[in-house]
Amino acid sequence: MSGQSPSQTQQGTGSKDKHHDAPPRPKILSxxxxxxxxxxxxxxxxxxxxxxxxxxxxxxxxxxxxxxxxxxxxxxxxxxxxxxxxxxxxxxxxAASETRRIADLDAIEATVHPLGRTLVDLYFRIVHPSFPILHKDVFISKHRLSHRHFAPSLLAAVYLIALDWQLYDSALAGREVESIPDPAALEELAERTMTQDMRRPKLSTLEAGLLLLQRNRRIVETGIHTHPTSSRMFTAQLVAMAQDLGIHIDCSSWSIPAWEIGLRRRLAWALYMQDRWGACVHGRPFLIQDSDWDVQPCSSSDYPELITMDDGSPDNSNSVISTGWDLFLRHIELTHILSDVIRTFYSAAATRTGGTIDQMGVVAAVELAKPLVFRLREWQACLPQQLQLQSTKLRELCANGALHLAHASIEIALHRALVRIMTPDTPGSLYDVLRSTARAKLQGAIELLGSLRPEHTAAFWASQAAYQAAEVGSLAGLLWVTADSFDEMAWCASRVDELRWALRVRGAAAPFAREALRLLERDIGGLGMVKSTSDVIS
Incomplete structure (x- = not known):
């Protein structure tokens, strides 16, 4: 931000006040x-x-x-x-008062003053590359003119998210604690203004909602553990609002700027991923139906920051931008596979008594799972070098860990479904293969969490990461409770302890790991029995 304080922007009377209340609109918004x-x-x-x-x-x-x-x-x-x-x-x-909007924006800016510009730069350096739901040039050009160019909820959300990485900016890291902006005050302003902004929804309102849903750190540091359905209900509100905005419709031929077409696509797929992963980790139906989804896949032309070659392929000269964009696209690909896993093995039509799973039996269900297993394997095999887990760079955060955890959690979901549907009539050879494969996927997921380096844990993790890690524990508990030998029970109990340790040693630096540990210890109640039984066995 400039040296002028928010209060100074409100000085003057008469026509001057009106001028400040309505700063000139940037031409890019035409x-x-x-x-x-x-x-x-x-x-x-x-x-x-x-x-x-x-x-x-x-x-x-x-x-x-x-x-x-x-x-x-x-x-x-x-x-x-x-x-x-x-x-x-x-x-x-x-629908809402312009005077109220300006007052809220001034209050938000006053909360972070004089660090507004610092926080915006921090957000676009760390969060934006792998979660590109904002148009960087539009946001920054508006912010340089005036903080009053925004929907209050979006400005507060960007500041809040950026504060989570305050250690990665020298100006913030070197300040006394009492001079750091108060996240609680911003949180209150963000939630209140979000309610107001949803009465006059814009793309910025959807952007703000998606950002607020990603705040793992707020849950951990404040101790406010809302019921899982609260985030799901908020997602439902965002989906309804997005449909009012036409986000679910193909906008390729609309008479709007090309950059807004790209922004709408990125927002659409970010919302789609939020819906699908929310449905998975909370065991809920999809809010977005594929039959009503008419959004074209994202391409490099949808991301203006990405410099493209003459053949339309991305130019990798800016590795942070190109790698972040590739991460976003690969998350979308995984989400399509997740959709098919849930639809095939977890939908009401599949799981009800007499449903498709009951009708086909375990042997046919395994055949149905094979194409999904192949797609997951092919997806992993096609990952470029820069998205491999071990691909870290000196003094750079690496968001690849979240991508690999998402892949592992889909494998976990698929094998949880297969373990559940096994019956005493399951052929012995198939029974052994299914359980041994599930154990291998469990071990692989735990080793993945145990191999995360500080460069991974300090990077951006979306809201579902804590639940994805907790679902690893769910598979361990499921294998334990269905085990047919003390040795297998002891092995499962040992894996739970290994998972706990992997999360504990990373919990101080990674809020998602701390939240996953809480979910593991408190919400997955059966795992307490796994531990006590392992003590008896030993």
Whole structure:
């Protein structure tokens, strides 16, 4: 931030106040749909009672090739993006107070002053490369002009996330503790303004929600362990809001800037991953249905920071940017495999009495699992060198660990399902193969967690990481409770102790590991019995 304090931006009276309350809009926002500060756009679906074709008759209709005027309209008007897609653009004043927005932004900025610019730079250095849900140039250009260019919830969320890595900036690391911005104050402002911003949803509101969902550190350091369904309910709200924003629709031919098309795609797939992993770790149905999902895959053209070669391939000269983008794409690929695992082995249609699993039996179920096993193996074999776990660089954080844990957790989910469906009628040879393979995957996942270096644990980990690590313990407990020998029970108990140790020695530096240990000790109640029984056996 500049040397001017937030309070100074509010000095003056009359026309000067109005000028500060409405800083000039950056030109890069011209003709955008979901980023205007004065309006919010509502997608009109094909079955909406407001017929999309009739909306074309509205007198204030804006032509699809015409730039939307910057001043706030006095009434709602339709905006057609292509021959089949239309939005209603509403003035924000009908839903929330502009004066309230400015006051909230000033309060957020005052909380971090004079470190706003430092925190923004820290966010884009550490979090953004592997979780690219913001447009860096748009955000920074707006931030350099005025903190009042933002939705309050997004500004607070970026500051909050950045504070989690305060040790990685000399200006922050060298400050006295009492001069560090108060995360609790920012948390309160973020949550309150998020509620307000969802009444006038924009892309920035969705960005803020996704960022707030990733805060492992807040849960650990404050001791506030919300019920798992609370994050799931918040995700459901974000999904509903995103559908209002048309995030689930192919925007390739829309009359909006090319960079907004790319931003919408990145946001869409980040939300899709949040939904799928939330469904997995909490055992819930999907909120997003594939039949209603019409989003094109991400490509290098969707990421303006990525310099591309003449043939369209990424230029690896900026390794941090290209590696982070590749990480994001590989997470999406894994999420598609996870979707098929859940749909095949964990959906209500599959698991109910008399469902598809009961009908086919364990032998056929194993055959159904083989293509999924092959896809996971092929995915791992195709990882480039820079995404390998051991690919770390001197004095650089490495987010590859989160990618490999996600891969291991899908293998764990698949083998948990196969162990569960085995019956006394399962052929002996198949029974032995399934259990030995499950034990191998369990051992591999624990060794993965035990091999994480400080460069891995201090990098960005998404919110599902703690649950992914805890699910490793769930497989250990499941193998223990279904074991048919004391030796196998002792082996499983030993793996639980090994997992606990791997998480304990990393818990001080990695909030996700600390939270995973808490989930392991408290929420997976049966593992306490695993430990006590191992003591008896020994």
């Amino acid at each position: 003709n955008t749909l979901g980023l205007d500060l004065k309006t919010h756009a509502e997608y009109i679906g094909p079955t909406d009672y407001r017929d999309p074709f009739l909306l074309d008759l509205h007198r204030q209709n804006v032509d699809m090739n015409q730039d939307v005027p910057a001043p706030t309209p006095i009434a709602t008007f339709p905006r057609r993006l292509n021959h089949r897609t239309v939005f209603l653009v509403h003035p924000d004043e009908s």
